[in-house]
Amino acid sequence: MALVANLKKLSLALAAAGALTASAFAQAEDTIKVGVLHSLSGTMAISETTLKDTMLMLIDEQNKKGGLLGKKLEAVVVDPASNWPLFAEKARELIAKEKVAATFGCWTSVSRKSVLPVFEELDSLLFYPVQYEGEESSKNVFYTGAAPNQQAIPAVDYLMDQGVTRWVLAGTDYVYPRTTNKILEAYLKAKGVAADDILINYTPFGHSDWQSIVADIKKFGSAGKKTAVVSTINGDANVPFYKELGNQGIAATDIPVVAFSVGEEELSGIDTKPLVGHLAAWNYFMSVEDDANDAFIEAWQKFIGSDNRVTNDPMEAHYIGFNMWVKAVEKAGTTDPAAVGDALIGVAVPNLTGGYSAMMPNHHITKPVLIGEIQDDGQFQVVSKTSGLVAGDAWSDYLDGSKDLIADWRAPLACGNYNVKTAKCSGQNF
Amino acid sequence: MRFALLVLMLLPGLLSAAEIETGDPALDAAFAQIMDNDFDVKAQGVDALVASGHPKAVELLNGLQDGSLRRYTRTDRLVWAIDGDAGYAIRDVFSGEDLGVESSRKVRKLPINNTVRGRIDAALASLDLNSPDPARRLAAVGAMLAKPDPAAIPQLRTLLASETDPAVRALTEIALAVSRLGNSDADERLAAVDALAGRLEPTVRNALQATADHDADPAVREAAQHQLNLIQQQVDHYALLETLFFGLSAGSVLVLAAIGLAITFGVMGVINMAHGELIMLGAYTTYLIQQAMPSLPGVSLLLAIPAAFVVSGLAGIGIERGVIRFLYGRPLETLLATFGISLVLQQLVRTLISPQNVPVENPEFMSGLWQINPVLSLTYNRLYIFVFSLIVFAALFMVLKKTRLGLEVRAVAQNRAMARAMGVRSARVDALTFGLGSGIAGVAGVALSQLTNVGPNLGQSYIVDSFMVVVFGGVGNLWGTLVAGLSLGVANKILEPWSGAVLAKILVLVFIILFIQKRSRGLFPQKGRAAEG
Numbered sequence: 004m005a006l007v008a009n010l011k012k013l014s015l016a017l018a019a020a021g022a023l024t025a026s027a028f029a030q031a032e033d034t035i036k037v038g039v040l041h042s043l044s045g046t047m048a049i050s051e052t053t054l055k056d057t058m059l060m061l062i063d064e065q066n067k068k069g070g071l072l073g074k075k076l077e078a079v080v081v082d083p084a085s086n087w088p089l090f091a092e093k094a095r096e097l098i099a100k101e102k103v104a105a106t107f108g109c110w111t112s113v114s115r116k117s118v119l120p121v122f123e124e125l126d127s128l129l130f131y132p133v134q135y136e137g138e139e140s141s142k143n144v145f146y147t148g149a150a151p152n153q154q155a156i157p158a159v160d161y162l163m164d165q166g167v168t169r170w171v172l173a174g175t176d177y178v179y180p181r182t183t184n185k186i187l188e189a190y191l192k193a194k195g196v197a198a199d200d201i202l203i204n205y206t207p208f209g210h211s212d213w214q215s216i217v218a219d220i221k222k223f224g225s226a227g228k229k230t231a232v233v234s235t236i237n238g239d240a241n242v243p244f245y246k247e248l249g250n251q252g253i254a255a256t257d258i259p260v261v262a263f264s265v266g267e268e269e270l271s272g273i274d275t276k277p278l279v280g281h282l283a284a285w286n287y288f289m290s291v292e293d294d295a296n297d298a299f300i301e302a303w304q305k306f307i308g309s310d311n312r313v314t315n316d317p318m319e320a321h322y323i324g325f326n327m328w329v330k331a332v333e334k335a336g337t338t339d340p341a342a343v344g345d346a347l348i349g350v351a352v353p354n355l356t357g358g359y360s361a362m363m364p365n366h367h368i369t370k371p372v373l374i375g376e377i378q379d380d381g382q383f384q385v386v387s388k389t390s391g392l393v394a395g396d397a398w399s400d401y402l403d404g405s406k407d408l409i410a411d412w413r414a415p416l417a418c419g420n421y422n423v424k425t426a427k428c429s430g431q432n433f
Numbered sequence: 434m435r436f437a438l439l440v441l442m443l444l445p446g447l448l449s450a451a452e453i454e455t456g457d458p459a460l461d462a463a464f465a466q467i468m469d470n471d472f473d474v475k476a477q478g479v480d481a482l483v484a485s486g487h488p489k490a491v492e493l494l495n496g497l498q499d500g501s502l503r504r505y506t507r508t509d510r511l512v513w514a515i516d517g518d519a520g521y522a523i524r525d526v527f528s529g530e531d532l533g534v535e536s537s538r539k540v541r542k543l544p545i546n547n548t549v550r551g552r553i554d555a556a557l558a559s560l561d562l563n564s565p566d567p568a569r570r571l572a573a574v575g576a577m578l579a580k581p582d583p584a585a586i587p588q589l590r591t592l593l594a595s596e597t598d599p600a601v602r603a604l605t606e607i608a609l610a611v612s613r614l615g616n617s618d619a620d621e622r623l624a625a626v627d628a629l630a631g632r633l634e635p636t637v638r639n640a641l642q643a644t645a646d647h648d649a650d651p652a653v654r655e656a657a658q659h660q661l662n663l664i665q666q667q668v669d670h671y672a673l674l675e676t677l678f679f680g681l682s683a684g685s686v687l688v689l690a691a692i693g694l695a696i697t698f699g700v701m702g703v704i705n706m707a708h709g710e711l712i713m714l715g716a717y718t719t720y721l722i723q724q725a726m727p728s729l730p731g732v733s734l735l736l737a738i739p740a741a742f743v744v745s746g747l748a749g750i751g752i753e754r755g756v757i758r759f760l761y762g763r764p765l766e767t768l769l770a771t772f773g774i775s776l777v778l779q780q781l782v783r784t785l786i787s788p789q790n791v792p793v794e795n796p797e798f799m800s801g802l803w804q805i806n807p808v809l810s811l812t813y814n815r816l817y818i819f820v821f822s823l824i825v826f827a828a829l830f831m832v833l834k835k836t837r838l839g840l841e842v843r844a845v846a847q848n849r850a851m852a853r854a855m856g857v858r859s860a861r862v863d864a865l866t867f868g869l870g871s872g873i874a875g876v877a878g879v880a881l882s883q884l885t886n887v888g889p890n891l892g893q894s895y896i897v898d899s900f901m902v903v904v905f906g907g908v909g910n911l912w913g914t915l916v917a918g919l920s921l922g923v924a925n926k927i928l929e930p931w932s933g934a935v936l937a938k939i940l941v942l943v944f945i946i947l948f949i950q951k952r953s954r955g956l957f958p959q960k961g962r963a964a965e966g
């Protein structure tokens with residue numbers, strides 16, 4: 004079965020690739036090129052391939068509506084193969100050789116950091132759709148995923164509301180969990196949590212032997228205070244982690260785990276019955292009841308040819324980012340990156356949770372924050388939603404050295420890291 | 434509260450006052466609360482339902498928990514819903530009237546969150562106190578002890594008055610003693626402290642700690658501290674046992690992964706970089722067999738053991754006959770060729786099955802834990818895999834020591850020319866030995882499929898560890914592999930809490946480098962003529 008499905012996929016992809024090159028020859032001058040920079044092989048392919056398909060769908064739909072500025076859009080798909088330096092090379096290829104008007108791509112922070120100098124040097128636009136650690140605002144990057152204050156902080160607030168007083172911060176050992184945990188630790192301490200009540204733990208990528216860590220969490224949680232785990236564990240290490248939680252009998256009613264990197268796509272391979280009640284914080288869940296969301300899910304399942312495929316938060320971020328770009332291009336009347344970049348600030352488009360998201364001057368967007376509990380069917384049930392939209396904060400208010408910084412790319416400030424105390428822009432590019 | 438209100442605004446199809454008629458206004462109110470979308474109100478409804486002593490309370494709460502109790506949106510009434518192909522078959526909760534089959538959009542789940550779920554658990558536990566089954570009464574008292582609630586004390590007293598089962602009595606007395614630590618009479622508190630001697634439950638330890646820190650009477654404080662110290666000694670003792678078990682279980686995974694390599698690399702001297710991929714093939718065999726019989730995960734797992742042995746063994750024989758036999762005595766070329774094979778096998782799986790990880794189910798007997806006492810519990814999957822690795826080791830050992838094949842393998846390994854002179858067909862022995870080592874790798878894959886992700890990269894994460902174990906144990910020695918694997922596992926787990934998982938791994942590697950510098954032939958070096966080979 005799987006074999007047949009894959010052969011089908013392969014032939015589809017080949018046909019698509021053939022169609023792409025053919026169309027590139029046929030109408031080289033009358034199209035606007037859009038770069039898609041997502042890993043289609045290697046460790047990140049699991050998550051990023053879906054985003055590539057999302058972009059193809061969005062571009063396809065826009066073309067059906069008549070394209071943009073009277074021209075058809077054309078996707079240029081490259082494969083940086085989960086190889087961070089290759090991301091930079093492929094980005095250069097997209098901008099310098101293919102002359103794309105904008106690029107949608109990257110997943111891990113390290114890949115974004117790798118392409119950042121290229122986008123700044125060649126002055127092109129990147130839309131980055133994944134929740135990340137913040138502490139960055141580039142003139143050339145638009146961050147449509149959540150900043151820590153749009154995901155981590157509200158999740159911790161929710162758990163505090165539920166009476167949690169003791170915290171385990173568990174993460175994979177790289178920049179996103181380390182920075183997020185640093186922010187969370189500072190935040191918790193500012194809220195009066197004692198250092199004894201915080202346990203921080205890091206594990207390598209792909210960690211599979213969770214027995215002693217889960218046993219430690221269990222011990223830490225048996226001190227008579229309500230305990231929760233804040234998980235920034237990334238990638239497929241989550242599967243054995245949740246399995247071990249289930250095996251050691253840790254139920255969500257005892258020690259809830261709130262995850263920032265586990266969504267519908269990640270759960271689609273796991274039996275979620277033992278996980279019911281564990282939480283995730285995102286800005287979008289597939290289960291949100293909204294007409295725009297229903298239409299999006301229907302279009303996606305039709306485009307991908309399967310009723311079983313799920314939608315997730317980074318897909319919504321691409322949906323928002325792409326529509327913002329389209330609107331800004333229409334507003335500016337050109338695809339020139341500088342003009343579009345200026346026009347983007349203040350643009351508002353509908354999101355999929357029944358509201359509007361707007362691009363802020365710091366190149367982050369406004370989003371609602373949703374907390375969901377895992378259900379036995381692999382979906383999330385929303386148990387909390389912020390009353391309004393939360394604006395993404397590029398520089399955390401809880402870290403020394405970054406709490407005085409603001410980003411505002413409007414003239415006359417036009418700075419990604421303006422220090423309000425010293426009234427200076429540090430001059431670094433991001 | 435704020436959040437609950439927001440959820441209320443979020444969910445469409447808000448409830449008006451539900452029309453429920455039980456004849457009892459208090460009960461009607463409870464049902465209306467349960468159907469409310471505000472989680473706090475719903476939790477109150479759960480409590481009210483339990484307090485009412487409704488005969489069907491247990492059934493209703495279980496239904497709320499597992500989602501079979503739903504709201505029928507057409508009439509806004511509670512229904513029992515059974516999932517079927519055409520939709521939900523629904524039946525009215527109060528009238529028992531059969532309402533036919535409805536689509537899932539019309540039969541909405543009553544959402545619950547962790548607060549409500551916890552309240553239902555507690556309510557079911559308190560109802561279980563009256564269960565005729567002593568095991569359930571014991572579990573109920575255990576749950577009440579884990580989450581002490583002053584309101585439950587009268588219930589426990591009533592239970593104690595009529596209880597006949599000694600285990601339940603003992604645990605109930607402990608729960609009552611914990612509550613007596615808050616008594617105003619110092620002698621009562623002192624007696625309670627003594628009653629709690631040697632108990633390992635976290636609640637007891639926390640309560641004693643609080644008494645030792647804050648009690649008004651110095652004698653009580655001292656007694657509590659004394660008992661606490663005694664308990665702590667026991668806890669430390671069990672923690673050591675637990676670490677040892679974790680280490681042995683981590684080590685048994687290493688042994689399983691490495692033992693096939695101990696044959697191909699250790700006995701034959703072939704540096705097989707595709708060893709990890711042979712493990713991966715075993716794991717995928719497990720997956721495919723499970724796909725073929727989805728309803729029997731336990732049977733399919735047992736069937737996968739011989740199947741994986743055959744699949745990986747045949748793959749190994751193919752590799753040996755097709756590539757390696759042309760490269761004997763040329764380790765560098767062997768290394769490169771087998772590395773190439775490993776990439777080919779990975780890509781094969783990506784193309785034929787999926788580039789993504791595949792889900793392998795754990796059968797019932799592989800999940801859950803064996804609770805020895807409140808501070809020591811062993812998970813079944815780790816326990817079985819530890820035993821399994823010992824069985825595999827013993828079986829392989831017997832094959833090498835007791836069978837003709839084993840004799841020939843050892844003969845060829847010690848002196849190929851002499852063995853051939855004695856009539857051993859060395860080419861056939863090479864192929865079979867390699868097949869045996871590869872087959873064992875496949876069996877390891879079956880075990881790993883129960884612990885970790887099954888994906889094309891599975892093998893890569895074990896190849897380095899496997900070589901490490903074989904070299905550390907002493908090339909060519911099976912006992913060395915066993916001892917090395919288990920001791921590396923234990924060392925890792927002793928270091929882990931102290932240094933973190935990342936540093937523990939580095940420290941173990943550094944230790945092995947230093948060790949190999951001193952004793953380049955490993956823990957159990959080969960002696961005699963074989964050592965020269």
